[in-house]
Amino acid sequence: MTDLTSLTIAEAREGLASKSFTARELTDAHLAAIEGARVLNAYVLETPERAREMARAADEKIAKGEGGPLAGIPLGIKDLFATRDIRTTACSKILGNFIPPYESTVTSQLWRDGAVLLGKLNNDEFAMGSSNETSCFGPVTNPWRREGSNTALVPGGSSGGSASAVAALLCMGATATDTGGSIRQPAAFTATVGIKPTYGRCSRWGIVAFASSLDQAGPIARTTRDAAILMRSMAGHDPKDTTSVDVAVPDYEAAIGKSVKGMKVGIPREYRLDGMPAEIEKLWSEGAQWLKAAGAELVEVSLPHTKYALPAYYIVAPAEASSNLARYDGVRYGLREPAKNIIEMYENTRADGFGDEVRRRVLIGTYVLSAGYYDAYYLRAQKVRTLIKKDFEDCFAKGVHAILTPATPSAAFGIGEKGGADPVEMYLNDIFTVTVNMAGLPGIAVPAGKDTQGLPLGLQLIGRPFDEETLFSLGEVIEQAAGRFAAPRWW
Numbered sequence: 051m052t053d054l055t056s057l058t059i060a061e062a063r064e065g066l067a068s069k070s071f072t073a074r075e076l077t078d079a080h081l082a083a084i085e086g087a088r089v090l091n092a093y094v095l096e097t098p099e100r101a102r103e104m105a106r107a108a109d110e111k112i113a114k115g116e117g118g119p120l121a122g123i124p125l126g127i128k129d130l131f132a133t134r135d136i137r138t139t140a141c142s143k144i145l146g147n148f149i150p151p152y153e154s155t156v157t158s159q160l161w162r163d164g165a166v167l168l169g170k171l172n173n174d175e176f177a178m179g180s181s182n183e184t185s186c187f188g189p190v191t192n193p194w195r196r197e198g199s200n201t202a203l204v205p206g207g208s209s210g211g212s213a214s215a216v217a218a219l220l221c222m223g224a225t226a227t228d229t230g231g232s233i234r235q236p237a238a239f240t241a242t243v244g245i246k247p248t249y250g251r252c253s254r255w256g257i258v259a260f261a262s263s264l265d266q267a268g269p270i271a272r273t274t275r276d277a278a279i280l281m282r283s284m285a286g287h288d289p290k291d292t293t294s295v296d297v298a299v300p301d302y303e304a305a306i307g308k309s310v311k312g313m314k315v316g317i318p319r320e321y322r323l324d325g326m327p328a329e330i331e332k333l334w335s336e337g338a339q340w341l342k343a344a345g346a347e348l349v350e351v352s353l354p355h356t357k358y359a360l361p362a363y364y365i366v367a368p369a370e371a372s373s374n375l376a377r378y379d380g381v382r383y384g385l386r387e388p389a390k391n392i393i394e395m396y397e398n399t400r401a402d403g404f405g406d407e408v409r410r411r412v413l414i415g416t417y418v419l420s421a422g423y424y425d426a427y428y429l430r431a432q433k434v435r436t437l438i439k440k441d442f443e444d445c446f447a448k449g450v451h452a453i454l455t456p457a458t459p460s461a462a463f464g465i466g467e468k469g470g471a472d473p474v475e476m477y478l479n480d481i482f483t484v485t486v487n488m489a490g491l492p493g494i495a496v497p498a499g500k501d502t503q504g505l506p507l508g509l510q511l512i513g514r515p516f517d518e519e520t521l522f523s524l525g526e527v528i529e530q531a532a533g534r535f536a537a538p539r540w541w
């Protein structure tokens with residue numbers, strides 16, 4: 051029955067409807083696959099009883115003809131989403147064994163539509179990272195390896211567990227979050243599809259906050275169509291999140307296969323970096339040619355403030371993080387270290403509970419928000435953010451429908467290979483993705499090819515606010531042209 055795990059969500063939906071197999075069989079196949087792939091460390095918590103129970107309920111509903119749009123589809127959930135009665139840690143020691151008494155809006159919508167919870171997925175601690183190496187549960191291994199090599203590679207981050215699990219067939223799709231690239235970069239590293247929706251499209255309620263003005267939830271799946279299917283259930287207005295926008299959720303799947311004839315696709319000149327690997331350059335122009343062949347018009351565009359995006363992001367994101375993480379004080383959640391008095395208790399708890407990268411962000415964030423430095427750093431970064439947003443607005447005002455860029459500056463790298471001595475080396479991974487968060491726009495990463503070592507590479511499409519549909523249509527063109535890649539199984 052293990053071949054059930056290689057189906058797409060769209061195929062499984064059909065198989066369930068035609069009674070070729072049951073939701074219970076589909077779930078059991080995935081639970082077995084998870085058991086056989088623990089070496090990847092993609093799951094930090096497996097919930098087989100809950101999964102079987104949900105699958106049984108889905109089968110009952112399907113039998114009565116009442117199955118929702120995701121009835122019986124087994125999913126993995128990033129451990130940043132609060133799941134009622136199920137441990138949620140953000141992969142930080144400081145949350146300890148936190149068991150939320152509530153469910154995040156996004157996951158509750160998935161269960162409403164009939165999806166099945168397989169377990170919680172690994173991520174960088176508090177979603178801070180680009181390699182999933184900052185998790186308190188240890189790193190995740192990418193199912194992809196360089197040709198002829200056994201070196202363990204990172205799956206990207208922060209949604210590394212989500213990307214690895216989807217690529218290794220350990221779930222049919224996964225939730226993820228993206229503050230600066232955490233959906234799109236791991237998707238590119240694992241030949242999966244990941245979309246960061248427009249800011250405000252998915253509710254942030256019940257998702258552990260990193261940088262609230264940048265955080266957005268989205269799906270990682272194996273095809274553009276599957277990502278569209280998941281997005282429809284995840285998106286929607288939520289009065290519990292004041293930044294969630296009250297715009298009707300379209301049928302994203304209807305955008306798959308829609309003609310892209312006459313669409314204007316911008317190629318931003320500032321994304322052509324000095325010293326960019328030739329294979330990334332090649333992938334990018336290949337992708338542009340595929341879109342052109344499908345009838346899109348390519349135009350060169352300029353996003354002049356691009357080079358300030360990364361430094362500005364690494365001021366804004368830590369600033370918000372330092373404020374959001376102030377709540378982990380040993381009083382209300384998780385870990386509490388013993389001490390003589392309350393101040394010492396705060397200090398001990400935070401010193402022991404946060405990992406190095408999180409601590410670095412809290413220090414940077416506190417510094418840039420402090421009196422005397424606020425104007426020089428934080429305010430300045432906010433101004434840069436406005437200019438970045440305006441760059442995109444100017445571009446879209448000229449009739450551009452979407453912008454095509456590489457998703458990452460390289461393919462997946464080895465565990466322990468980057469950022470050890472210099473954290474900026476790791477931050478550079480986000481060079482093509484952070485602008486999108488700074489501007490609040492939707493962005494999708496789709497697998498587009500491989501590098502010379504056989505590792506997957508992705509392309510990114512950036513869209514107008516609330517026009518995810520165009521991204522799905524264009525993404526599908528790339529997927530069709532590039533073909534689908536699956537990691538050879540070695541585990």
Ligand code: GLN
Pocket residue numbers: 177178179180207208227228229230231232233260367480
């Ligand atoms: N890699 C980026 C960071 O470390 C983005 C992370 C994310 O999108 N959550 O901040």
